[in-house]
Amino acid sequence: TINPQRLWDSLMDTAKIGGTEKGGICRLTLTDLDRQVRDWFRSQCEALGCTVAVDQVGNMFATRPGKRSDLSPIAIGSHLDTQPTGGKFDGVLGVLGGLEVMRTMHDLGYETNAPLMLVNWTNEEGSRFAPAMLGSGVYAGVFDRAFADSREDRQGVKFGDAIESIGYRGDAVPGSMKFGAMFELHIEQGPILEAERKMVGVVTGVQGMRWYEVELTGREAHTGSTPMNLRTNALLGTARIIERVDQIALEHSPSAVGTVGLVEVKPNSRNVIPGHVFFTVDFRHPDDAVLEVMEGKLMSAIPAIANEIGLEFSVKKVWDSPAVRFDPECISAVRKGTEKAGFLSRDMVSGAGHDAAYIARIAPTTMIFVPCEGGLSHNEAESTTLEECAAGAQVLLNAVLEYDQR
Amino acid sequence: TINPQRLWDSLMDTAKIGGTEKGGICRLTLTDLDRQVRDWFRSQCEALGCTVAVDQVGNMFATRPGKRSDLSPIAIGSHLDTQPTGGKFDGVLGVLGGLEVMRTMHDLGYETNAPLMLVNWTNEEGSRFAPAMLGSGVYAGVFDRAFADSREDRQGVKFGDAIESIGYRGDAVPGSMKFGAMFELHIEQGPILEAERKMVGVVTGVQGMRWYEVELTGREAHTGSTPMNLRTNALLGTARIIERVDQIALEHSPSAVGTVGLVEVKPNSRNVIPGHVFFTVDFRHPDDAVLEVMEGKLMSAIPAIANEIGLEFSVKKVWDSPAVRFDPECISAVRKGTEKAGFLSRDMVSGAGHDAAYIARIAPTTMIFVPCEGGLSHNEAESTTLEECAAGAQVLLNAVLEYDQR
Numbered sequence: 001t002i003n004p005q006r007l008w009d010s011l012m013d014t015a016k017i018g019g020t021e022k023g024g025i026c027r028l029t030l031t032d033l034d035r036q037v038r039d040w041f042r043s044q045c046e047a048l049g050c051t052v053a054v055d056q057v058g059n060m061f062a063t064r065p066g067k068r069s070d071l072s073p074i075a076i077g078s079h080l081d082t083q084p085t086g087g088k089f090d091g092v093l094g095v096l097g098g099l100e101v102m103r104t105m106h107d108l109g110y111e112t113n114a115p116l117m118l119v120n121w122t123n124e125e126g127s128r129f130a131p132a133m134l135g136s137g138v139y140a141g142v143f144d145r146a147f148a149d150s151r152e153d154r155q156g157v158k159f160g161d162a163i164e165s166i167g168y169r170g171d172a173v174p175g176s177m178k179f180g181a182m183f184e185l186h187i188e189q190g191p192i193l194e195a196e197r198k199m200v201g202v203v204t205g206v207q208g209m210r211w212y213e214v215e216l217t218g219r220e221a222h223t224g225s226t227p228m229n230l231r232t233n234a235l236l237g238t239a240r241i242i243e244r245v246d247q248i249a250l251e252h253s254p255s256a257v258g259t260v261g262l263v264e265v266k267p268n269s270r271n272v273i274p275g276h277v278f279f280t281v282d283f284r285h286p287d288d289a290v291l292e293v294m295e296g297k298l299m300s301a302i303p304a305i306a307n308e309i310g311l312e313f314s315v316k317k318v319w320d321s322p323a324v325r326f327d328p329e330c331i332s333a334v335r336k337g338t339e340k341a342g343f344l345s346r347d348m349v350s351g352a353g354h355d356a357a358y359i360a361r362i363a364p365t366t367m368i369f370v371p372c373e374g375g376l377s378h379n380e381a382e383s384t385t386l387e388e389c390a391a392g393a394q395v396l397l398n399a400v401l402e403y404d405q406r
Numbered sequence: 407t408i409n410p411q412r413l414w415d416s417l418m419d420t421a422k423i424g425g426t427e428k429g430g431i432c433r434l435t436l437t438d439l440d441r442q443v444r445d446w447f448r449s450q451c452e453a454l455g456c457t458v459a460v461d462q463v464g465n466m467f468a469t470r471p472g473k474r475s476d477l478s479p480i481a482i483g484s485h486l487d488t489q490p491t492g493g494k495f496d497g498v499l500g501v502l503g504g505l506e507v508m509r510t511m512h513d514l515g516y517e518t519n520a521p522l523m524l525v526n527w528t529n530e531e532g533s534r535f536a537p538a539m540l541g542s543g544v545y546a547g548v549f550d551r552a553f554a555d556s557r558e559d560r561q562g563v564k565f566g567d568a569i570e571s572i573g574y575r576g577d578a579v580p581g582s583m584k585f586g587a588m589f590e591l592h593i594e595q596g597p598i599l600e601a602e603r604k605m606v607g608v609v610t611g612v613q614g615m616r617w618y619e620v621e622l623t624g625r626e627a628h629t630g631s632t633p634m635n636l637r638t639n640a641l642l643g644t645a646r647i648i649e650r651v652d653q654i655a656l657e658h659s660p661s662a663v664g665t666v667g668l669v670e671v672k673p674n675s676r677n678v679i680p681g682h683v684f685f686t687v688d689f690r691h692p693d694d695a696v697l698e699v700m701e702g703k704l705m706s707a708i709p710a711i712a713n714e715i716g717l718e719f720s721v722k723k724v725w726d727s728p729a730v731r732f733d734p735e736c737i738s739a740v741r742k743g744t745e746k747a748g749f750l751s752r753d754m755v756s757g758a759g760h761d762a763a764y765i766a767r768i769a770p771t772t773m774i775f776v777p778c779e780g781g782l783s784h785n786e787a788e789s790t791t792l793e794e795c796a797a798g799a800q801v802l803l804n805a806v807l808e809y810d811q812r
């Protein structure tokens with residue numbers, strides 16, 4: 001059995017790297033804070049006798065040998081990057097829970113049949129560089145390395161330059177660090193487990209998600225001397241599209257969600273009618289066919305609203321991650337591991353994107369969820385108890401052993 | 407008569423200080439670029455034998471003696487600061503047109519009865535520090551110096567610190583550099599003169615204007631895993647208020663205008679439901695009673711929209727500049743000066759705020775408008791011809807002589 005307090009202490013210690021006043025973490029991918037937590041992670045894995053490899057997009061792979069070197073490794077892990085106002089558990093629990101599994105085996109001198117591989121994926125959050133799950137996406141061949149390198153943050157810094165600047169451009173070709181299956185532990189980030197008083201979510205898949213970037217261009221003009229009928233106000237158009245995105249999601253309730261999360265107004269001056277607005281749209285649904293309908297509605301709403309006001313517009317789909325179904329054998333290993341630990345569980349589909357969603361394209365994969373308070377995530381107040389974290393790590397250990405002993 | 411080419415050359419030369427690629431100027435108040443243009447202005451005035459005084463909020467006063475030192479000076483001028491994406495004429499024409507008047511008198515060795523005082527007011531634009539017309543407001547006793555010093559830009563830099571850092575905290579107590587009347591030349595910033603093919607606007611007053619700051623607070627949460635009915639989306643509330651601000655203005659058409667110009671979303675991440683939005687509202691109308699009704703509608707819309715969504719809100723009125731009527735004697739001097747120059751003119755009320763609006767509270771004041779292309783201002787494409795600039799400076803000279811010879 002894993003050591004709950006040791007896991008908790010590691011969570012609380014690393015939470016200081018980028019820790020915020022409100023108790024969260026701001027540790028955007030490929031910043032110096034990300035470098036610090038990566039350095040710490042590498043040294044902890046090396047202390048367990050693991051070899052740590054880094055690939056060309058910064059994904060980190062710590063390998064613990066098994067009895068049989070002819071078997072493909074079993075991978076565990078998640079991501080150490082966070083949102084700008086992120087919590088202490090999103091992603092981090094999966095990596096440190098995996099580290100706790102490694103430490104437990106190390107203490108007992110336990111040898112698995114297959115090697116065990118603990119992974120920290122780069123830029124899972126997608127907040128600094130869109131799209132999300134970029135490191136695992138390159139690993140799985142969804143994106144190529146050049147695409148990843150070309151992604152720019154909102155200050156115009158390229159992914160490729162950011163990775164060089166923190167010294168985490170590794171040698172390994174993405175995808176070359178092969179494994180035979182992956183288990184990702186994560187907080188649910190939604191309200192269901194808590195509401196049903198279940199400790200474990202057996203994750204059967206991930207819903208589809210699409211991201212768009214919209215730009216509206218009108219004409220900057222004086223707020224005081226420009227009559228209402230002579231305006232082309234890009235922010236008014238944005239307001240109407242924000243409302244429409246909300247409606248589209250409600251038209252496909254209860255499963256659909258739709259959000260405008262990022263807005264940049266230019267010139268953003270109190271007495272200038274906004275001439276230009278850049279904003280993003282995030283649509284999700286478990287059924288790709290419904291997403292297609294939602295996209296159609298957005299694509300007709302944008303020109304209609306732009307025309308009402310006389311705005312120019314451009315819209316780009318920057319991400320399309322279809323719905324994913326996880327591997328039955330991996331799912332069954334999680335189910336057995338949960339029973340063995342004696343936790344109540346329920347099957348569920350993830351609302352959030354995860355590295356596991358891309359890895360599932362190339363290897364048997366699944367996930368383990370534990371509850372978080374009020375379902376709240378992407379918030380500094382994100383909260384999961386020591387017991388819940390420990391339950392997740394225990395089920396992760398059990399599932400890995402189950403899968404290893406097939 | 408003034409020298410049109412010399413005026414134009416000065417306009418084009420100073421436009422390089424903060425000049426933008428699109429042909430505008432970005433010269434925010436109390437930045438190093440503002441210091442550069444102030445230094446240039448001071449040296450040009452001194453070259454004409456003027457003494458230049460600076461007051462404690464950075465207003466600059468260049469005095470040219472008259473025949474009679476017992477008479478109060480006649481002031482002319484405007485402002486050299488610009489919007490972030492401002493044009494080459496807004497404010498600048500009033501100062502450089504005034505400089506051209508001074509230069510013309512200097513060349514001819516002409517002595518006015520009263521001294522002539524050319525003024526560059528600080529932070530007229532109100533884009534970096536709200537409210538607008540802050541320097542003239544302190545001069546006129548509308549605000550006190552401590553209030554001005556306490557104003558913060560959106561990066562949290564205080565007006566008082568910014569003025570020290572560019573070395574333009576003068577000795578003169580604001581209001582102590584007295585004058586007996588003021589004439590401000592400015593571009594119209596609206597479409598009327600151009601549409602009616604009139605060269606000069608005789609400005610009879612300025613409409614009322616009010617600025618508000620609104621903050622909405624909801625709860626940051628994950629865009630993928632948070633169902634629509636569990637959201638408190640601060641940006642959705644903002645979108646509804648932006649739409650309502652537009653409606654309120656249209657309900658009082660055609661004279662009312664209403665605009666949200668500045669929006670800041672937090673955390674501004676694609677996959678986080680916005681938890682906090684700060685934005686501004688600008689309402690204007692020539693009749694203060696109508697502004698009062700518009701404000702009432704805004705003050706009931708904000709709580710209603712916040713409640714719909716479950717948001718907390720705060721709203722502050724940060725500026726209230728009542729409608730202004732200019733001085734009949736000054737207006738008549740402009741009218742005579744226009745006739746003498748042979749230009750077609752029409753009376754008009756200013757839609758934009760101007761330093762003259764505050765100065766009118768303490769001294770006889772009026773303004774002279776010249777057309778700008780398409781009525782466009784607060785835009786890098788703002789455009790006024792050499793002939794129009796020259797016409798404005800000529801009428802300014804004529805009006806000053808007219809007033810001086812009463």
Ligand SMILES: NC(=O)NCCC(=O)O
Nearest residue numbers: 124125132352353630677
């Ligand atoms: N798990 C998680 O928060 N992933 C970020 C990508 C997304 O779902 O938006």
Ligand SMILES: NC(=O)NCCC(=O)O
Nearest residue numbers: 224271530531538758759
């Ligand atoms: N003239 C001018 O653009 N003034 C700025 C203040 C305002 O009217 O918003």
